[in-house]
Amino acid sequence: MALVAVRDVVxxxxxxxxxxxxxxxDGLAVYDDDSVVRRLRRAxxxxxxxxxxxxxxxxxxxxxxxxxLDQVAERFADAAVAGTTRKAxxxxxxxxxxxxxxxxxxxxxxxxxxxxxxxxxxxxxxxESEEWTAEQVVDVIIRRLxxxxxxxxxxxxxxxxxxx
Numbered sequence: 072m073a074l075v076a077v078r079d080v081v082x083x084x085x086x087x088x089x090x091x092x093x094x095x096x097d098g099l100a101v102y103d104d105d106s107v108v109r110r111l112r113r114a115x116x117x118x119x120x121x122x123x124x125x126x127x128x129x130x131x132x133x134x135x136x137x138x139x140l141d142q143v144a145e146r147f148a149d150a151a152v153a154g155t156t157r158k159a160x161x162x163x164x165x166x167x168x169x170x171x172x173x174x175x176x177x178x179x180x181x182x183x184x185x186x187x188x189x190x191x192x193x194x195x196x197x198x199e200s201e202e203w204t205a206e207q208v209v210d211v212i213i214r215r216l217x218x219x220x221x222x223x224x225x226x227x228x229x230x231x232x233x234x235x
Contacts, residue, residue, distance in 0.1 A: 074220065084132075
């Protein structure tokens, strides 16, 4: 089963919808996934080495996409843990308490992608801006996840079919 890193999907989605935010993605990429999620989830502004305040981050696409995809990765990781034996589950829990490996999302079937699209649209009620809508963001996420670990957009199995 091919896995795709959350940070790779975030980068591709941001590159397509808000390329001006790529320096933010690159700045966050120096941190492990847990640190990035903690930084993006903070409710109160703090002194950040990113060079700008929390107010500037709130209106951006990067935090929305990263946090939503991290939740998706956690859901798949939890499902994988639930499917293991009792003994292995205990080992995995102990492992997860420490620093976890990079967040990943497995290859998904068309049905899983359709279900995920519905879930994401429900979650992303208000990430809209003048540049994008929630539906556009979700469509780009789903299209990127459909490619799986293949970074080549031309290889995407989802999208408009070629004219006959």
